[in-house]
Amino acid sequence: MNGGSAIVEFPLGETLTTIKISILKKKIAVRTGRIIGMVKDEKACRVKVLVESDAKKILENYDWDTFGFHGVSFLGDHRHDIISAARLAGLEVSEEDR
Numbered sequence: 001m002n003g004g005s006a007i008v009e010f011p012l013g014e015t016l017t018t019i020k021i022s023i024l025k026k027k028i029a030v031r032t033g034r035i036i037g038m039v040k041d042e043k044a045c046r047v048k049v050l051v052e053s054d055a056k057k058i059l060e061n062y063d064w065d066t067f068g069f070h071g072v073s074f075l076g077d078h079r080h081d082i083i084s085a086a087r088l089a090g091l092e093v094s095e096e097d098r
Contacts, residue, residue, distance in 0.1 A: 020067040031097040
C-alpha cells in the first residue's frame with residue numbers, strides 16, 4: 001500500500017451500483033453498470049473503476065448542484081432496494097442512467 005488508502009481490485013464483469021445522497025435537498029441519485037476495467041492512479045481517487053453504462057444519459061441527468069462529484073459504489077445490482085428505501089425515507093429518486 002502506497003499513499004493514504006488501500007487499492008481495491010474490483011471483479012470484472014460484475015454489476016456496480018453507485019449512489020449519491022443529498023440530505024439537504026432530500027434527493028438520491030442511483031446508477032448501475034458493468035465493471036470492465038480499473039485505472040490505478042496516485043492522483044485524486046486512488047482507484048477508478050471503468051464501468052460500461054449509458055454515459056450520455058448520465059451526463060444529461062447529472063445534477064451537479066445537488067450531488068457534486070463523489071458517490072458511493074456497491075458490488076451488485078442494488079437499484080431496486082435503494083429506490084425502495086429512498087422512497088420510504090421520503091427522498092426524491094433520480095435514476096441517472098435512465
